[in-house]
Amino acid sequence: xxxxxxxxxxxxxxxxxxxxxxxxxxxxxxxxxxxxxxxxxxxxxxxxxxxxxxxxxxxxxxxxxxxxxxxxxxxxxxxxxxxxxxxxxxxxxxxxxxxxxxxxxxxxxxxxxxxxxxxxxxxxxxxxxxxxxxxxxxxxxxxxxxxxxxxxxxxxxxxxxxxxxxxxxxxxxxxxxxxxxxxxxxxxxxxxxxxxxxxxxxxxxxxxxxxxxxxxxxxxxxxxxxxxxxxxxxxxxxxxxxxxxxxxxxxxxxxxxxxxxxxxxxxxxxxxxxxxxxxxxxxxxxxxxxxxxxxxxxxxxxxxxxxxxxxxxxxxxxxxxxxxxxxxxxxxxxxxxxxxxxxxxxxxxxxxxxxxxx
Amino acid sequence: xxxxxxxxxxxxxxxxxxxxxxxxxxxxxxxxxxxxxxxxxxxxxxxxxxxxxxxxxxxxxxxxxxxxxxxxxxxxxxxxxxxxxxxxxxxxxxxxxxxxxxxxxxxxxxxxxxxxxxxxxxxxxxxxxxxxxxxxxxxxxxxxxxxxxxxxxxxxxxxxxxxxxxxxxxxxxxxxxx
Numbered sequence: 207x208x209x210x211x212x213x214x215x216x217x218x219x220x221x222x223x224x225x226x227x228x229x230x231x232x233x234x235x236x237x238x239x240x241x242x243x244x245x246x247x248x249x250x251x252x253x254x255x256x257x258x259x260x261x262x263x264x265x266x267x268x269x270x271x272x273x274x275x276x277x278x279x280x281x282x283x284x285x286x287x288x289x290x291x292x293x294x295x296x297x298x299x300x301x302x303x304x305x306x307x308x309x310x311x312x313x314x315x316x317x318x319x320x321x322x323x324x325x326x327x328x329x330x331x332x333x334x335x336x337x338x339x340x341x342x343x344x345x346x347x348x349x350x351x352x353x354x355x356x357x358x359x360x361x362x363x364x365x366x367x368x369x370x371x372x373x374x375x376x377x378x379x380x381x382x383x384x385x386x387x388x389x390x391x392x393x394x395x396x397x398x399x400x401x402x403x404x405x406x407x408x409x410x411x412x413x414x415x416x417x418x419x420x421x422x423x424x425x426x427x428x429x430x431x432x433x434x435x436x437x438x439x440x441x442x443x444x445x446x447x448x449x450x451x452x453x454x455x456x457x458x459x460x461x462x463x464x465x466x467x468x469x470x471x472x473x474x475x476x477x478x479x480x481x482x483x484x485x486x487x488x489x490x491x492x493x494x495x496x497x498x499x500x501x502x503x504x505x506x507x508x509x510x511x512x513x514x515x516x517x518x519x520x521x522x523x524x525x526x527x528x529x530x531x532x533x534x535x536x537x538x539x540x541x542x543x544x545x546x547x548x549x550x551x552x553x554x555x556x557x558x559x560x561x562x563x564x
Numbered sequence: 565x566x567x568x569x570x571x572x573x574x575x576x577x578x579x580x581x582x583x584x585x586x587x588x589x590x591x592x593x594x595x596x597x598x599x600x601x602x603x604x605x606x607x608x609x610x611x612x613x614x615x616x617x618x619x620x621x622x623x624x625x626x627x628x629x630x631x632x633x634x635x636x637x638x639x640x641x642x643x644x645x646x647x648x649x650x651x652x653x654x655x656x657x658x659x660x661x662x663x664x665x666x667x668x669x670x671x672x673x674x675x676x677x678x679x680x681x682x683x684x685x686x687x688x689x690x691x692x693x694x695x696x697x698x699x700x701x702x703x704x705x706x707x708x709x710x711x712x713x714x715x716x717x718x719x720x721x722x723x724x725x726x727x728x729x730x731x732x733x734x735x736x737x738x739x740x741x742x
Binding site: 291293294297333334335338339341342343345346348349352353356364368371372375378382395 | 590592593596599603606615616618619620622623626627628631634635638698
């Protein structure tokens with residue numbers, strides 16, 4: 207079979223290459239973030255944090271500490287509790303990683319590249335239900351938490367997983383509702399259309415729908431089970447929550463999917479509310495003329511989007527070491543009695559304003 | 565040709581998963597296969613060109629409803645082996661079950677063979693050929709079928725109110741602390 211057999215072979219090959227690049231890049235995410243997550247609080251609390259592990263005489267601010275941690279985790283013994291449900295225990299960490307990667311696959315990272323006459327988009331699949339697909343797939347991620355707690359056959363794990371999954375399904379609704387006004391304003395489910403609607407600075411989501419942004423930001427933290435909503439792993443009461451019994455690579459997989467989810471939500475926040483890869487006052491076409499190259503302009507867009515997302519990643523860590531953990535009833539009250547009605551009102555008001563304006 | 569191959573593969577997987585749901589002894593593994601089942605159904609919808617419905621199928625059924633099933637199963641702490649103690653039902657029940665299954669299977673075959681239901685499914689969804697079928701679906705729901713749509717939402721509201729009423733705690737008896 208030749209290389210040009212059929213029109214689907216080349217796109218398939220491009221998709222596979224893109225996915226491999228994305229996966230390798232995503233694998234580098236947790237080590238750097240864990241390093242940041244240990245060094246940043248050290249900075250805030252006026253202590254040093256892990257700063258020893260380096261290369262020969264260079265300490266590199268302890269950057270290689272997490273590499274050492276990763277090697278330790280991978281070479282640890284895989285243990286499965288005797289009373290655990292064997293199949294589901296193995297399946298649960300994988301079930302967490304798959305939705306995280308699928309969500310990443312559908313998020314556009316920048317304007318198209320042009321390589322050897324081929325137009326290459328900076329995402330893996332472009333769906334006309336983009337935003338809905340992301341919501342649907344991230345709702346599958348609950349099963350990883352639920353099943354890992356049940357399969358461990360440990361009461362702390364079960365309690366942690368119950369808390370986490372109840373929290374995730376409650377805040378999922380508010381998350382979806384907070385993004386509905388954006389779909390109404392930009393008139394599309396497609397993330398490309400949403401970014402292209404934000405060329406002007408005043409058309410950025412945060413200016414058009416500030417309440418949506420606040421709701422989304424709160425849901426962002428709740429959906430990833432991060433502080434101040436990290437009741438799932440409240441170490442003083444639940445040991446570590448749903449992943450108590452997991453060790454070695456399986457534990458690392460939980461970490462990997464948590465950080466990929468955080469990254470995906472940060473990207474979505476930048477795309478929905480901060481103009482995605484748009485630079486204020488400079489449109490993509492102007493940038494193309496300025497740099498005299500489409501690829502360079504697209505890479506600029508990619509860098510801008512990553513910088514915007516990096517800010518939200520930093521916010522995750524910042525908030526974790528600033529705000530204390532909520533109590534469980536406070537969390538549920540906030541989710542159901544405050545966020546949900548506010549989200550509904552937000553959708554109604556946005557729809558009313560849009561219909562009366564046109 | 566390729567679409568047909570994909571359709572039959574998906575259909576076979578749906579049937580396999582459904583069989584696993586009803587034959588497995590462990591309720592939690594049954595629920596896991598139910599998730600796979602609903603997910604594959606969404607894939608079937610997507611293959612028919614009904615992207616929006618596929619998304620909603622995953623969001624609502626696979627993503628939310630089965631979580632509640634799992635919650636109930638976990639909270640009731642059902643253990644396999646419980647059923648053997650209760651006995652599996654007599655011949656009459658089994659015959660009834662088999663008869664019902666045969667009836668459903670026969671009906672499906674008859675429906676599938678009648679000309680109204682095409683076996684080539686990609687065109688079963690009326691808006692499949694238009695590019696933006698979310699928009700088309702919205703127009704259909706809010707213009708042509710507005711009243712049925714609104715009435716069904718009223719029905720759901722009714723069910724919610726009724727379930728809250730049933731689940732509501734009885735007010736504590738005055739003067740006596742329980």
